[in-house]
Amino acid sequence: MTKRTLLQWAVLSSLLASLPSIVNAAPAPASHGAPAASSGAIALPPGTRIAERDTGRVLASMARDHAIKTVRGNGKRTLYVFSDPDCSHCKRLERTLERIDDVTIHTFLYPLEGLHPQAAVHARGVWCANDRNAA
Missing domain, CATH: 3.40.30.10 (Glutaredoxin)
Known part of the structure; x- marks a missing residue:
């Protein structure tokens, strides 16, 4: 991943963090009784605040x-x-x-x-x- 790509992701994370409300991620619904992970979706615990988690990681690495x-x-x-x-x-x-x-x-x-x-x-x-x- 290039520095420019990392910076673009940092910009995106920053923009997400500045939204008035953060969407809480919930596990992806299973289709036809199959586990959500089999569809390629990542199941997260209810209430996981993706933007805050990723933004913190990006900001910690920024100079x-x-x-x-x-x-x-x-x-x-x-x-x-x-x-x-x-x-x-x-x-x-x-x-x-x-x-x-x-x-x-x-x-x-x-x-x-x-x-x-x-x-x-x-x-x-x-x-x-x-x-x-x-x-």
């Missing part, structure tokens, strides 16, 4: 020194954000996050060059700035 850290207030809550410096939706999210107090935000630059050809150049500019939070 936080590769993120831009912003602390507001006492920083007791933690958010992980993946942001493309040229993405209008990312900018809107960042403006929204400015209104949240008592939070530590770890922003990982994630340039989407397929959508924004200059995103990597702009991300390097942000990363190399004296004040990354202001860049």
Whole structure:
């Protein structure tokens, strides 16, 4: 698995973790009396919170020194954000996050060059700035 693929999975896990409600996984129903595992489905105990389990594993393996850290207030809550410096939706999210107090935000630059050809150049500019939070 490439680093890019791992980062894409980290983004997906982060997005799942940010959903307002987490869907609780239940064992897959058996078809025709056969065990669920025979259909290729993975049976999990009721109440297993997949997004939390996988997100914790991914976040534990991430290098936080590769993120831009912003602390507001006492920083007791933690958010992980993946942001493309040229993405209008990312900018809107960042403006929204400015209104949240008592939070530590770890922003990982994630340039989407397929959508924004200059995103990597702009991300390097942000990363190399004296004040990354202001860049």
